[in-house]
Structures are given as C-alpha cells and as structure tokens.
Amino acid sequence: MKVQVRLAAEPFAPDLELADFVGCLATEGAVVSFVGLVRPHSKDGTPLTSLFLDHHPRLTERSLGEIGAAAATEFDVSAIRIVHRCGKMQPGDPIVFAAAAATHRRPAFEAADYLMDRLKTDALFWKREEDDTGSRWIEPTGADHADRARWERASTCPE
Amino acid sequence: MKILFFGRLSERLGREMEIDLPADVRNVADLRRLLAGLRPEAQSDFLGPSLRACVGDSIVGDDAPVSGASEIAFFPPLSGG
Known part of the structure; x- marks a missing residue:
C-alpha cells in the first residue's frame, strides 16, 4: 500500500x-481522482478576490496522512495520493487533489469519495474568504458534517 | 512557554505569544483562565467550548497538565479543505 500526501505552499498542476x-x-485497473478548485464566489454570492488557508506547521500534513491511511484501511485500494494547498489562493486555483487506485473501480470511487468527505471536515485547516470589503473565517457546514457522517454509519453497520 | 494561535484567533492575537507560566497554572483549564485575563479581547474564545487545546501535538481536554510543555496551541473550529 502506498499513501502519499503533500501540503503544497505553492500552486500545483x-x-x-x-x-x-x-x-x-503497476497492476491496478482503476484510478479515480478528484480536483477541488477555489470557487469565485462565497456561499451568499459575493465575488471573492482570494482564499487563505491557515495551517499548523506539523499537524496539518499529519492530518492529511491520517486521512489517507484511514482510506487505505477502509477500502480495497492499493495507492492513495493527496495534495492539498495552504496559504493564499486565487479563484480557479486548484486547492486539493485526491486520488485512489485499485484493482477494480468500485473501491477506487468509494475511497476518493471518502477522502474528500474527511478532508472537508477533519483536515487541519482554517479557511478565510477575502473580498473587496474585507474577510471572514469559514467553518464546516452542516452538509459537510452530514457527508462525513455517511462513513460512520457505513462502518458501524456492516452488511 | 510558547502559546500558538491559528485561524481567526491568530488574526486577533498574532501567531504566538510567550508567557511565564505561574506556578498555580497546572492544567489547560487554568491556562485558559490565565489567557482570558491576559487577552480580554479573546476572553469568550478561551472560556468557551469551541477552542481546542493541543499539547505535545495531541488535542487534549481541560484537565490535561501543562507544566513542562514548551508549546501549547489553541485551535478554533476547523474549516476543512
């Protein structure tokens, strides 16, 4: 099993x-990847000039590793990669890349879905939206927590 | 002792502050009360439930000891990636 994570202070491709x-x-038959981009508007439609992700110098990358390792344990996948930006970004910039590889497609889809739900709630980041009038710190939404909870139900109620 | 702040807290208080730990500050709850007095602009954060303390790279509860720690971080709610 290969789990690779990277906290990127600069733009990535x-x-x-x-x-x-x-x-x-080597022998995998399926790869599923997700790319998250900085949206140009806040939830209320305000145009954003930039987004800032504050991070901890050690624990943020560690949290990415824990999420990747959990996906590797939870699903029948053979490789995981997470690249996550920190610092200041512009609308349209890639903010996260999450990928999973497996022999067959289903676990790869599920692992990528799981990675993103965990990253949205458990990755150690603090997000600040910036616009022409100022800035505000953002916290996870109820929908983010509901997405995260899907996997708790799945793991506690096996078929 | 170095105290670190993140997210909205760092915007108000700066990234870090150095304090000399008084002998009667034994655990995280004591430290929260001390910091609430030192930085009243963030009093409600230090005394409220949303701020989590991190000692030795682990999230800890209010009864965790702080003596001997070189660095303690305070985390507002995470906003995720």
Missing part, C-alpha cells in the same frame, strides 16, 4: 499529479 500517480502504478 493536477494534470501532472495525475500523470505521476498513474505512472507509479
């Missing part, structure tokens, strides 16, 4: 991440 991830594989 999701296409190159995917090509490199696929290039590291």
Whole structure:
C-alpha cells in the first residue's frame, strides 16, 4: 500500500499529479481522482478576490496522512495520493487533489469519495474568504458534517 | 512557554505569544483562565467550548497538565479543505 500526501505552499498542476500517480502504478485497473478548485464566489454570492488557508506547521500534513491511511484501511485500494494547498489562493486555483487506485473501480470511487468527505471536515485547516470589503473565517457546514457522517454509519453497520 | 494561535484567533492575537507560566497554572483549564485575563479581547474564545487545546501535538481536554510543555496551541473550529 502506498499513501502519499503533500501540503503544497505553492500552486500545483493536477494534470501532472495525475500523470505521476498513474505512472507509479503497476497492476491496478482503476484510478479515480478528484480536483477541488477555489470557487469565485462565497456561499451568499459575493465575488471573492482570494482564499487563505491557515495551517499548523506539523499537524496539518499529519492530518492529511491520517486521512489517507484511514482510506487505505477502509477500502480495497492499493495507492492513495493527496495534495492539498495552504496559504493564499486565487479563484480557479486548484486547492486539493485526491486520488485512489485499485484493482477494480468500485473501491477506487468509494475511497476518493471518502477522502474528500474527511478532508472537508477533519483536515487541519482554517479557511478565510477575502473580498473587496474585507474577510471572514469559514467553518464546516452542516452538509459537510452530514457527508462525513455517511462513513460512520457505513462502518458501524456492516452488511 | 510558547502559546500558538491559528485561524481567526491568530488574526486577533498574532501567531504566538510567550508567557511565564505561574506556578498555580497546572492544567489547560487554568491556562485558559490565565489567557482570558491576559487577552480580554479573546476572553469568550478561551472560556468557551469551541477552542481546542493541543499539547505535545495531541488535542487534549481541560484537565490535561501543562507544566513542562514548551508549546501549547489553541485551535478554533476547523474549516476543512
């Protein structure tokens, strides 16, 4: 099992991440990847000028590793990669790349879905939206927590 | 002792502050009360339930000891990636 995580202080290229991830594989038959981009508007529609992600110098990358390792344990996958930005970003910038590889597609889809739900609630980041009038700190939404909870139900109620 | 702040707290208080730990500050709850007095602009954060303390790279409860720690971080609610 290969779990690779990276906290990126500078912009990264999701296409190159995917090509490199696929290039590291051997016998897998399925790769599912997700790319998150900085949205140009806040939830209320205000145009954003930038987004800032505050992070802890050690524990943020560790939290990415724990989420990747949990996905590797939970699903029948053979490789996981997470690249996550920190610092200041512009609308349209890639903020996260999450990928899972497996022999067959279903576990790869599920692992990628799981990675993103965990990253949205458990990754050690503090997000600040910035616009022409100022800035505000953002906290996870009820929908984010509901998405995260889907996996708790799945793991406590096996078929 | 170095105290670290993140997220909205760092915007108000700066990233870090140094304090000399008084002998009667033994656990996280004592430290919260001390910091609430030192930085009244964040009093409700230090005394409220949403701020989590991190000692030795682990999230800890209010009864966790703080003597001997070189660095303690306070985390507002995470906003996720």
